[in-house]
Amino acid sequence: MRAAFTTAYGGPDKIEYSDSLPKVKLGGDDHVLIRVADASINPIDGLRNRGMLRILMCDDHPHVFGYDVGGFVEEVGSKCTNLKVGDRVYGRIGESQSGTLAGYVSAQESVIAVAPTNLPLSETAGVPLVGLTAYQALRAGDVQPGQRVFISKGAGGVGTIAIQLAKHVFGAYVITTGSDHKAELLKELGADEVINYRKEKFQDVIKEPVDFAFDVSDEPAAHAKITKKNGFVAALRGAPSPATAKKILAHPPGFLMNNVLRAANFATSRTAWWYGVRYEAIYCVPSAKDLDTLRGYLEKGTIKPIVDCTYDLKDAKLAMEKLESGRATGKIILSVDDTLDKEFKQ
Numbered sequence: 001m002r003a004a005f006t007t008a009y010g011g012p013d014k015i016e017y018s019d020s021l022p023k024v025k026l027g028g029d030d031h032v033l034i035r036v037a038d039a040s041i042n043p044i045d046g047l048r049n050r051g052m053l054r055i056l057m058c059d060d061h062p063h064v065f066g067y068d069v070g071g072f073v074e075e076v077g078s079k080c081t082n083l084k085v086g087d088r089v090y091g092r093i094g095e096s097q098s099g100t101l102a103g104y105v106s107a108q109e110s111v112i113a114v115a116p117t118n119l120p121l122s123e124t125a126g127v128p129l130v131g132l133t134a135y136q137a138l139r140a141g142d143v144q145p146g147q148r149v150f151i152s153k154g155a156g157g158v159g160t161i162a163i164q165l166a167k168h169v170f171g172a173y174v175i176t177t178g179s180d181h182k183a184e185l186l187k188e189l190g191a192d193e194v195i196n197y198r199k200e201k202f203q204d205v206i207k208e209p210v211d212f213a214f215d216v217s218d219e220p221a222a223h224a225k226i227t228k229k230n231g232f233v234a235a236l237r238g239a240p241s242p243a244t245a246k247k248i249l250a251h252p253p254g255f256l257m258n259n260v261l262r263a264a265n266f267a268t269s270r271t272a273w274w275y276g277v278r279y280e281a282i283y284c285v286p287s288a289k290d291l292d293t294l295r296g297y298l299e300k301g302t303i304k305p306i307v308d309c310t311y312d313l314k315d316a317k318l319a320m321e322k323l324e325s326g327r328a329t330g331k332i333i334l335s336v337d338d339t340l341d342k343e344f345k346q
C-alpha cells in the first residue's frame with residue numbers, strides 16, 4: 001500500500017513515503033474500509049506531526065497522517081447499516097484511526113458519507129474537515145438571515161467554505177479579510193466586504209459591530225472587540241473546553257486534564273467577559289449527518305470546493321511545506337490513486 005508517514009515528531013523533513021506498507025485492515029464491526037482516491041491536509045496535520053497536540057493525543061511512529069478522504073468503500077463491518085461496498089464516499093476520520101494519506105483507510109461508518117455526485121473526489125476530498133468546522137461554527141452561533149458576520153482569513157481552507165455557507169446558506173451579510181489579489185475571489189464566493197489585512201487592522205475598520213465573529217486568525221480580543229454585546233465569537237485556536245474535549249477525543253480527558261483545559265481557557269474567557277460576548281472554541285466534530293447536509297449544498301451548487309493545488313502522494317513533504325507556508329488559497333489535495341474516480345478524468 002502507498003502511504004505518507006512521519007518517522008518522528010517534527011516538521012515536513014520527518015515525512016517519508018513508501019509504496020510497500022502493509023494494507024490497512026477493517027478496524028471494527030462499525031467501520032468501513034475505504035480505498036482512497038484522494039486525501040487532503042490541514043494545519044492540524046502539521047501541528048500533530050510536530051507533537052504540538054501531544055498533551056491531547058500521542059502518536060507512535062511511523063505515523064500515517066491525514067484526516068480528509070475521498071474514495072470507494074471496499075469492505076463494511078457487520079454492524080454497518082448505511083454504506084455498502086462500492087459506495088463513492090468522503091469524510092473526516094476520527095483522531096484514533098491511522099491517517100488518510102494511504103492507499104486504504106478504515107473509519108467508523110458514522111463519520112463517512114456518500115460523496116457529492118457532481119464533483120470529482122479530487123475536489124470534495126478537501127471539504128470534510130473545513131466544511132464541518134465552518135458549518136458547525138455557524139450553527140453554534142445560530143446565525144440568522146441578515147445578520148452581520150465577520151470571518152477572518154477568508155482565503156484559507158476554512159474561510160473559503162465559511163464565506164459561502166454564511167452567505168448562501170445562512171443568508172448573512174459577510175465581512176472577511178484577505179490580501180488584495182484574493183479580494184475578487186472572496187467577493188465571488190459571497191463576501192460583501194473584504195478588508196485587506198496587510199494594509200489595515202479589521203478591528204479599526206469595522207465600525208458597526210457584528211452579530212457573529214469567526215476567529216480563524218487566532219486574534220480573540222480583536223474579534224471580541226468588533227462583536228455586539230451578547231454576540232457570539234467562535235474561535236478555531238486555543239484549548240478546547242473540557243466538554244468539547246470529551247466530544248472530540250478517543251479517550252475522555254481525566255480530572256487533571258480537565259483542570260489544565262480550564263486554566264488554558266481562562267484568558268479567553270476573561271476577554272469574552274470583558275467585551276460582553278459569548279465565546280466558544282470550536283473543534284470539528286466528524287459527522288456523516290453533517291456531511292450529508294453539505295453534500296446537498298455541493299450538489300445544488302450553493303457552495304463549491306476551492307482547491308489551491310494537487311500533489312501526488314509521494315510528494316506529501318512538499319505539500320506540507322506549502323501548507324505550512326500559510327499562503328494556500330483554499331485546499332491542498334493529495335492524489336493517492338489516480339486510477340480511481342475515472343468518470344471525472346479524461
Ligand SMILES: NC(=O)c1ccc[n+]([C@@H]2O[C@H](COP(=O)([O-])OP(=O)(O)OC[C@H]3O[C@@H](n4cnc5c(N)ncnc54)[C@H](OP(=O)(O)O)[C@@H]3O)[C@@H](O)[C@H]2O)c1
Nearest residue numbers: 043133153155156157158179197236282283284326327328
Ligand atoms: N478547531 C478546528 O477544528 C479547526 C479546523 C480547521 C482549521 N482550524 C484552524 O484554523 C486556522 C485556519 O485554517 P485554514 O485551513 O483555513 O488555513 P490556511 O488554509 O492555511 O490559511 C491560509 C490562507 O490564510 C490567509 N492568511 C494568512 N494570514 C492571514 C491573516 N492574518 N488574515 C487574513 N488572511 C490570512 C492566506 O492568504 P495570503 O496568502 O493572502 O496571506 C492564505 O490564503 C488554522 O489555525 C487551523 O489550525 C481549526
